[in-house]
Amino acid sequence: MKTQYAKNVFQKVLVPVIHGCDSDQSLAAACAITGPSQVILQGLVSVQEGETLSAAAMPVREVRHRLRLLLEAEPALRAREKVQVSYSPWDELVKCAQEIRPDLLVLEWPQAFEALRIPPNALQRPPCDVAILAGPVPETLGRVLVPIRGGPYAELAMRLSLAIAGRLKAEVTALHITPLAAEKPAASFRAIEQVLARLPQVSRQVIATGDPAGAIVEAARQFDLVVLGAAGRPEGQTPLGPVAEAIVRSGQSRVMVVKTRRPMPASFESASAGQSAISILVDKWFAENTYHAYEFTDLGALLELKRKQNLSISLALPALNEQETVGSVIRIVKEALLDAVPLLDEIVLIDSNSQDRTRAIAEAEGVPVFIHQQILPQYGARRGKGEALWKSLLVTRGDLVLWIDTDIVNIQPHFVTGLIGPLLLRPEVQLVKGFYQRPLKVDDMLQAGGGGRVTELTARPLLNLLYPELSGLIQPLAGEYGGRRTALERLPFSSGYGVEIGLLIDVLETFGLSAIAQVDLLERIHHNQPLEALGKMSFTIIQTVFRKLERRYGGHFLDDMNRTMKLIRYEPGRFSLEVQELAEQERPPMLDLPEYRARNRNG
Numbered sequence: 001m002k003t004q005y006a007k008n009v010f011q012k013v014l015v016p017v018i019h020g021c022d023s024d025q026s027l028a029a030a031c032a033i034t035g036p037s038q039v040i041l042q043g044l045v046s047v048q049e050g051e052t053l054s055a056a057a058m059p060v061r062e063v064r065h066r067l068r069l070l071l072e073a074e075p076a077l078r079a080r081e082k083v084q085v086s087y088s089p090w091d092e093l094v095k096c097a098q099e100i101r102p103d104l105l106v107l108e109w110p111q112a113f114e115a116l117r118i119p120p121n122a123l124q125r126p127p128c129d130v131a132i133l134a135g136p137v138p139e140t141l142g143r144v145l146v147p148i149r150g151g152p153y154a155e156l157a158m159r160l161s162l163a164i165a166g167r168l169k170a171e172v173t174a175l176h177i178t179p180l181a182a183e184k185p186a187a188s189f190r191a192i193e194q195v196l197a198r199l200p201q202v203s204r205q206v207i208a209t210g211d212p213a214g215a216i217v218e219a220a221r222q223f224d225l226v227v228l229g230a231a232g233r234p235e236g237q238t239p240l241g242p243v244a245e246a247i248v249r250s251g252q253s254r255v256m257v258v259k260t261r262r263p264m265p266a267s268f269e270s271a272s273a274g275q276s277a278i279s280i281l282v283d284k285w286f287a288e289n290t291y292h293a294y295e296f297t298d299l300g301a302l303l304e305l306k307r308k309q310n311l312s313i314s315l316a317l318p319a320l321n322e323q324e325t326v327g328s329v330i331r332i333v334k335e336a337l338l339d340a341v342p343l344l345d346e347i348v349l350i351d352s353n354s355q356d357r358t359r360a361i362a363e364a365e366g367v368p369v370f371i372h373q374q375i376l377p378q379y380g381a382r383r384g385k386g387e388a389l390w391k392s393l394l395v396t397r398g399d400l401v402l403w404i405d406t407d408i409v410n411i412q413p414h415f416v417t418g419l420i421g422p423l424l425l426r427p428e429v430q431l432v433k434g435f436y437q438r439p440l441k442v443d444d445m446l447q448a449g450g451g452g453r454v455t456e457l458t459a460r461p462l463l464n465l466l467y468p469e470l471s472g473l474i475q476p477l478a479g480e481y482g483g484r485r486t487a488l489e490r491l492p493f494s495s496g497y498g499v500e501i502g503l504l505i506d507v508l509e510t511f512g513l514s515a516i517a518q519v520d521l522l523e524r525i526h527h528n529q530p531l532e533a534l535g536k537m538s539f540t541i542i543q544t545v546f547r548k549l550e551r552r553y554g555g556h557f558l559d560d561m562n563r564t565m566k567l568i569r570y571e572p573g574r575f576s577l578e579v580q581e582l583a584e585q586e587r588p589p590m591l592d593l594p595e596y597r598a599r600n601r602n603g
Contacts, residue, residue, distance in 0.1 A: 010034040010163055014102035014128070016093055017066060017079075019045040019059040021115040025136045026106045027070070029256065032137050033104065033163045036076035042096050043067055043083035046115060056085045090116040097127035104160075109134040109240070109248065109257075123230070126261050129156055132240065135254035138224055141170040145223040146202075147216045148176050153229020156258045158202075161227045162284065165201075173203040175219055177212045199281070213246040220247060220255075227256045281513065286472040289422075289429075291519040293414040296421030299341040305424040312345040314398030315416060318388040318479075319406040320352040323361055326406045330365040333404075336413040343420065345398055349406075350388040358406075370395050376595065382585060385479075386499030393489055393590045394599065402482030404434075409525040419482045422517040430487035430515040431507045433473060434480035436524040452477075458538040459501055462545050467505055469513050476504055477541075480521060487511065489591040497537040498544025498584045505548045532567060536580070543584040 013030045017023045023041075030039045043063040045056045060083045067079045080100075084092040093116060097105060107113065109132050123130060146161045148154045158174070165172045209215040220226045230241040240248065244257045296302060306313065315333065319326055330347065337343045349362040349369045359369050372388040373381035375395060381387075389403055402419050415434070422432045455477050463470045470476065477500045487507065494502040507515055569576045590596045 010103045010159075011038055012100065012102045013039050013104045013106060014097060014100065015039055015041055015106050016112065016116065017041050017043045017063060017070070018089070018112060018115045019043075019056075019063050021108070021111045023108070026108045026112065026133055028139075029131065029133045029137045030104075030106045031074075032141075032167055033106075033131070033160060034167075036074045037078070039077050040100060040102065041067055041070065041077060041079040042093065043080065044089045044092060044116070045083060045085045046089040046117065047085060047087055049087055053085055053087075060085060088117065090118045090122060094127045102128050104128065105130045107132050123259050126259055128261050130259045130261075131160060132230070132257040132259070133255075134240075134248040134257070137164070137254060137256075141165075141168040141224050143223045143225075144170050144172045145216075145220055145226045146172060146174050147212075147219075147226065147228045148174050153258050153260055156260045157227045157229050159283065160256065160258060162199075162202075164225070164227075170224070171203065172201065173205060173223070175216065176204070176206045177215060178206065178208045180208050180210050199284075213243045216243065217247050217250045220250075225254050225256065227258065230257050230259045281469060282472040285469075285513050285516075289514070289517040290472075291418070291422055291517060293418035293421075293519060293521050296417045297414065299337075299343060299417065302417060302420060302424060303341055303343055306343065306420075309424065309427075311400060311424070312398045313343065313400045313402065313420060314396035315344050315347045315402045315404070316389070316392035316396055317347065317349045317362075317367075317406050318352070318385055318392070318403060319349055319354060319358050319362070320385075321354045321356045321358060322406040323354075323356040323358050325409060325411070326358050327361045327365060329404070329406050329408055329411045330362060330367055332411050333413060333416055334365065334367065337416055343417070346396065348392070348396060350392045350395070352383070352385070352388050368395075376593070379587075379593075382495045384494075384496035384499075386493050386497070386502075387495045387587070389499055390493035390495070390587045390590065393485070394593075394596055399485055400482060401485055401488055403479065405479035410523065415480055415521050415524075418519040418521050419480060422519060423482065423484065426517065428514060429517045430511050431483040431503065431517075432481060433476065433504070433516070433518045434478045434521040435473075435475035435518055436478070436480075436521040454534050454537050454541065458541055462542065463501075463504075466545060466549065467508065470504055470508060470516075473504065473516075473518060475518075476501055480524075483507075487515070489596070490589050492589055493587045494540075494544045494547075495585045495587060497540045501541055502544045502548065502586070505545070509548075509552070535567075540584040544586075547584075547586065 010033050013034050015023060015026050015030045027039070027041075043060075043066075045059045045063060047053050047056050063083045067083075071077055071079060080096070084096070086092045093105075105126070105128050107116075107118075107130060112118075141164065144161050144165055146157050148157070161172045164170065205219070207215050207219070216226070216228070226247060228244055228247070230244055240257050244255065248255050248257075315337075317326070317329065326349070330349070333344075334347055338347060347367045349359070349367055351359050351362075351369060351371050353371055353373050359371075362369050370391075372391045375391040392403070393401065400420065400423050402416060404415050404419075408415065419432045419434060422429050452475060455475055459476050460471070460473075463473065463476060479500070481500070487510070488503075491503060491506045491510065493499055504516065567578045567580060569578050
């Protein structure tokens with residue numbers, strides 16, 4: 001089944017169409033935030049206490065007619081079939097939100113609040129994220145102001161601003177309001193500042209003032225729209241908060257006030273409140289840099305892109321005792337992408353001294369075979385997949401270098417074309433990672449979703465903790481990936497199982513998050529490893545991450561760490577420990593080797 005990835009983080013926006021209340025402005029705002037196809041309309045009719053609900057038959061008919069007109073004007077919109085009638089229309093809207101789970105609810109101020117009879121404190125815990133619109137969003141939008149005061153709603157305000165600016169081609173300015181006596185930025189803002197530094201399209205202004213509302217009102221005169229968070233804690237009876245309400249009452253600018261459904265932190269100044277702002281960056285990356293293999297099924301179009309850019313593409317296949325699957329992997333990819341359509345310029349097998357027929361099968365299929373222990377023997381021979389990938393840079397020639405594992409049972413050409421596509425489309429992308437569903441094969445039976453155990457139990461928790469910018473990678477350890485030679489040759493390679501996570505971290509720190517893309521390769525069926533092997537893999541991956549931390553922060557963590565792993569052995573009537581050394585080593589960038597530089601000069 002094909003998975004869809006929206007280019008906007010707001011994939012489902014709910015807009016109430018209320019009898020007696022004009023919904024045009026909230027609908028226009030929703031369409032400015034996301035496409036019309038992502039907007040859902042819910043008809044509502046409010047009945048006064050003491051009146052019979054049956055009296056609403058005519059108003060319901062009028063709302064249905066209004067919905068039909070909206071759908072005729074914009075067929076991409078969606079509307080809920082049933083118009084809800086209630087003495088408490090806000091409660092009905094809450095139920096609707098709980099059922100369809102929208103990313104955002106758009107309400108007009110004050111009309112929707114009056115028509116829905118929203119209780120004063122109802123938005124302290126809204127059913128979903130809420131945007132409150134005061135004044136119409138103009139069709140042409142030049143400048144958007146986002147006041148950021150370190151509060152809990154700054155993240156949502158920035159998300160909305162980026163979404164609107166992306167659709168309406170507007171400029172975004174982040175305005176940081178600080179107290180006059182502040183000696184340093186609040187902890188909650190410091191993390192936001194880190195995110196803003198990675199969003200060059202967002203301008204920044206800082207104002208120190210004792211009158212935040214007055215400063216924002218004055219600054220807003222130069223902008224077409226102001227997007228800001230409501231008060232984090234309730235103050236009085238206003239759902240907007242005193243600062244936002246002062247801006248609205250000034251009438252100087254169109255205003256959008258946001259409230260998030262997430263619980264408020266104990267202190268707005270806590271680092272945890274600010275650290276959540278990193279998800280702005282990650283969500284934006286995920287929406288823009290996540291692809292599907294089905295987007296790249298037109299081989300002719302890919303070939304034309306390759307020729308226009310004068311690029312060559314190499315596919316290197318690492319292998320160790322894969323006689324059962326290596327033949328089909330080579331045959332299917334070679335016939336489709338080298339023989340029928342010359343999208344690939346070469347396919348090579350990088351063998352790790354297999355003891356079965358792996359090499360003979362590859363040679364019979366007509367691809368060059370290299371034993372990685374025999375490549376660059378002057379530097380020694382190490383065990384491990386990372387060693388094979390590192391040495392594959394020496395024996396391949398392509399401007400783009402791809403790797404896929406040779407144990408794939410359900411191999412199809414899209415495992416390769418899915419990786420090629422983003423690299424041909426986006427010159428700034430340096431590394432593309434595949435991801436997929438990984439059914440676990442147990443006794444010839446497939447268990448859906450059982451694979452990827454090291455990913456979920458080790459790799460992703462480590463990245464979320466230590467490298468949160470990479471937390472959007474669905475399968476950071478996937479063996480199907482590729483990149484530009486000019487990037488790969490500059491990076492060190494872990495020799496073992498840490499190679500994938502090590503390359504991700506190095507690409508992030510060398511080229512930035514935007515240099516990484518990921519692609520859905522559907523489903524991958526392969527032979528899963530036993531739990532003990534996965535434990536060893538996790539051990540080496542953790543070593544790799546610590547090595548990267550050493551380089552970022554200095555220090556010598558690994559010198560003081562244990563490099564041996566105690567494995568538990570179960571025997572009848574007794575337990576014992578077996579000690580194995582699992583020291584994850586690292587190779588220098590291939591570009592540092594004189595042999596590699598000489599090959600490039602001669603090639």
